Amino acid sequence: MKSLKKQxxxxxxxxxxxxxxxxxxxxGYAMRDGINFFRAPTQVLAEPPAPSEVFRIGGLVTEGSLVRGQGKTIQFSVTxxxxxxxxxxxxxxxxxFEENQGMVGTGRYINGVFEASEILAKHDETYMPKEVVDALKEQGVYKEPEG
Structure with missing residues (x-):
């Protein structure tokens, strides 16, 4: 009787x-397309991801790089x-969204250009995503907000 209970x-x-x-x-299988890894521009250039990989890139919009093309196409650089x-x-x-401000974009890195499908900008004068702050601190260019 005891062996039956144990079994x-x-x-x-x-x-x-x-x-x-x-x-x-x-x-895990259901979430595989919903996970986007963050990379700083230095990491993207050091180890370029596959063109099919969707990831997030963040940094500061380079001053003087914002160019509006035909229609709704916009070109700029992030550093x-x-x-x-x-x-x-x-x-x-x-x-x-403006130059010298923090941004995070989601998309693919194809032929040396990050083709963004989504762009997020800071929501107030002091906010910057944690990943962007960490990447800027690693490069030694992050400035603490005043006040």
């Missing part, structure tokens, strides 16, 4: 373990103080 308990634990592993694999990456974006830029 059932082992079966329940085994089924629960298999279910846990299976659910973890399914969640972390150590390297500069050219960016193209087709769409409407956020209202707070």
């Amino acid at each position: 059932r308990r082992i079966q329940v634990i085994a089924v629960a373990a298999v279910a846990l592993v299976l659910s973890t694999v399914l969640i 972390d103080g150590g390297a500069t990456v050219p960016v193209t974006y087709t769409g409407v830029l956020p209202d707070l």
